[in-house]
Amino acid sequence: MHEDRTRPPAILFLCLGNICRSPLAEGAARAAFADAGIDAALDSAGTGDWHVGHPPDRRAQAEARRRGADISDLRARQLRRDDFYRFDLILAADDQNLRDARDLRPADATARLALMLDMVSGREGESVADPYYGDDDGFAATWDDVRAVAAALVASPRGKRATG
Secondary structure (H helix, E strand, C coil): CCCCCCCCCEEEEEECCCCCHHHHHHHHHHHHHHHHCCCCEEEEEECCCCCCCCCCCHHHHHHHHHCCCCCCCCCCCECCCCHHHHCCEEEECCHHHHHHHHHHCCCCCCCEEEEHHHHCCCCCCCCCCCCCCCCHHHHHHHHHHHHHHHHHHHHCHHHHHCCC
16 A cells, blocks of 8 residues: 555554543643644544543543643544544554454554554553552553653654554
């Protein structure tokens, strides 16, 4: 397939419910790409459907706000078949969500699938910890992880083109 290098990279961040890790990753990526002056199509989704239409967890919103990003306008949605064609890269927070995405992926899909932390040198194969059942400190640790992912994406040709 011929790659359209004039189109901005399109990256989807994926977690279970789309109220903690993936909206934090989307917020961190939006800030990092904007700071770098790189146009990108960024979104987030969940593999589960029970939070569809809900805003991010209040603790995720608070952590993002504390770090200078506003994710309050985001609303949870579930991963869809068309996402595998709309996005160049789908980054899952953990192995289970990556497996679920692979199970849903159409045979002719064009999106590449990977773990979020595969983008960070030395963190390949690791999961972004799910802070949902923990205390507020977990959200700070999650932000640190997704911010590292965002920085790695911005710094790499993979982020600039979201392929490779």
